């Protein structure tokens with residue numbers, strides 16, 4: 001074999017490559033009920049865990065008596081803070097959250113103790129029997145009061161441009177958004193199996209096993225290699241699985257009892273266990289020249305972080321950096337504050353800080369258009385940013401594609417649906433209950449544009465590892481990235497196929513001991529990050545295979561020259577294995593200056609939504625008829641899965657617009673169930689038409705951008721704008737409640 | 745002790761107290777295909793067909809199911825095959841995380857058994873008790889309207 005390639009390596013056209021929509025490899029097991037989610041795991045001799053949680057928003061723990069629980073036959077352990085073998089606290093950036101309550105509980109639902117018993121029912125009884133004496137303390141639950149007291153996690157002050165610049169036309173507004181739950185369908189669940197040598201294997205549904213691992217082994221007080229995390233089937237995530245919930249608890253119980261321990265949270269507990277989308281209070285002032293040129297935006301944002309930090313520092317940063325939308329502006333002054341209170345902790349949820357501000361700045365843009373006597377779409381187009389422009393907040397020059405105007409124009413050009421609800425009562429607001437009549441319906445149309453960054457920011461060392469190995473039958477891709485349902489597993493196969501010409505690609509999700517971090521499945525980053533790593537690794541594997549065969553083109557049959565197989569994959573491997581491990585990094589970002597300036601973000605994506613609603617203004621009933629979208633996707637790697645992200649993200653935005661909110665009184669959640677926390681059903685789902693804008697990204701594989709979050713950013717704003725259009729009411733709070741629509 | 749015929753196979757089980765049919769299926773009979781996402785009858789992920797009726801198995805006391813015939817997602821099609829609704833869901837990309845999928849498959853199979861060519865509105869009514877948090881329902885609706893020979 002020659003050692004120098006004789007030609008530029010190429011690949012054969014391959015079925016199931018990028019740009020097509022192959023079936024997902026886990027689809028058939030899932031539709032048969034054979035796919036094992038983390039709650040489906042079973043191990044011989046396993047115990048069941050349960051958690052004792054604080055019933056108070058804030059209380060001193062006077063005593064914890066495990067005796068009544070231990071007296072129940074079949075109960076094997078009751079563990080508290082004293083039993084945490086290693087670091088007693090956990091958290092992503094700041095380790096401020098006790099693994100189990102440290103003498104004071106700081107939010108409703110905070111874990112106080114954990115138990116293990118022979119079965120789930122006994123474990124639940126044991127948890128109820130642990131005698132905890134609390135002395136309730138005054139809870140700080142008002143974010144405004146927290147700000148006054150200086151109880152904050154992070155204060156941002158983003159300042160840019162001439163502070164004295166003033167516009168002739170001024171609009172001000174105050175906006176609020178509620179606390180929103182991810183409501184992923186699979187609740188938190190996992191299984192910890194002790195290895196008999198002081199170590200433990202944890203099988204769990206999470207978004208980033210390596211981050212979990214760092215927190216886990218530190219709190220277990222073991223060597224990193226003695227705690228291994230394996231991804232198990234994940235029933236959705238949307239940010240809810242970024243922070244630890246039951247991971248350390250399960251491993252503590254398993255190591256303590258020497259038995260496998262399984263835990264599955266019920267829905268009420270799940271609401272208590274994971275973080276939520278930050279509720280927000282936002283004041284805005286927009287100033288423009290009479291021709292519609294936006295010249296100054298001032299904003300003050302308060303996002304309540306709740307009791308522990310989790311990702312509040314990053315969520316409020318996003319709020320501040322993206323506070324004025326994808327628009328030009330000469331002068332910007334944004335204050336963003338993440339408060340610390342005794343509300344349940346808030347953190348990551350799809351859109352991550354960009355959602356709340358979009359609701360406010362797009363309402364402001366409509367208000368400004370009205371004050372200017374301008375068409376709201378023209379106002380947005382007039383101020384639209386483009387690639388090469390500077391973001392008015394951070395001053396960063398936007399690299400890669402940023403087709404804001406094209407997104408707006410494409411969406412505005414889409415046809416609107418038929419004029420009215422028609423004669424079928426099932427198409428009226430309120431549905432077939434005949435609560436309203438077609439004559440009472442007013443239709444409204446609303447438009448909104450939103451954007452956010454992709455991947456991690458502010459100088460974070462963000463990378464993803466993937467390994468690609470040539471086998472006699474095809475390719476093996478190994479990664480620790482979390483497939484949460486979004487379809488990354490298929491996209492990785494497609495990328496490897498197109499890079500190599502080999503159709504047979506198996507994706508293996510491997511544990512923390514087997515490969516380095518893929519980073520988090522969040523920030524819309526895995527298609528670009530793990531996808532980028534797989535692309536580089538697959539190309540290197542291809543090049544080595546061709547080098548060994550003396551050039552040609554690669555395919556699943558082997559290396560071809562003039563259409564003839566000159567070496568099978570097995571022949572190529574006769575010299576030894578071909579395997580490539582790649583650690584992929586996106587272009588570096590910088591840390592922010594004191595005024596929030598810098599090249600803080602690796603890339604951006606923009607989307608717009610246009611909502612059509614039918615409203616009965618007297619009864620306060622809303623039916624979201626249609627939500628159309630245009631989205632900047634770089635390159636559609638898997639068009640069908642991409643549309644699935646748009647439709648799913650839009651419906652979450654619809655939920656936040658008209659029905660979803662966690663109701664919290666004095667720190668206590670009042671609706672922690674699917675009966676009381678309303679989620680959109682298929683009857684609530686609007687029709688969706690989508691235009692995909694494909695302008696290649698500067699670093700995503702084949703020019704692709706992450707697509708998961710933009711669908712959720714401006715869809716809420718568009719729906720509420722449509723309800724404003726139908727009713728003429730201000731509607732400054734999301735979700736919009738029936739009483740807001742009816743004005744009672 | 746109760747007797748159940750599940751997917752054509754007779755079982756006996758000893759549910760504890762007010763144990764739900766869902767818990768008996770999952771934890772005693774090893775049929776983990778039916779999922780548990782709310783235990784309140786709100787999400788449909790536990791859907792099974794009991795004596796011809798579509799039920800949320802989380803709301804049925806196992807003791808009350810004594811003597812009944814149950815079809816779960818595992819029994820929709822013979823081993824190694826797919827029920828047409830299962831095939832349609834996979835091929836139309838109606839599966840993302842898949843946690844809701846068994847419930848949708850059972851509810852859709854039950855619908856098509858009664859009504860081989862349902863309209864889009866019929867499909868929506870029939871599936872309104874099943875929550876999916878991932879897909880926004882678009883691909884699920886396309887799958888089933890396609891099966892019914894309807895435009896979505």
Ligand code: FES
Pocket residue numbers: 779780781782783784785786787788789790791800801802803
């Ligand atoms: S688990 Fe039965 S309806 Fe939700």
Ligand code: FES
Pocket residue numbers: 185235236485838839840841842843844845875876877878879
């Ligand atoms: S596919 Fe995830 S809940 Fe439906």
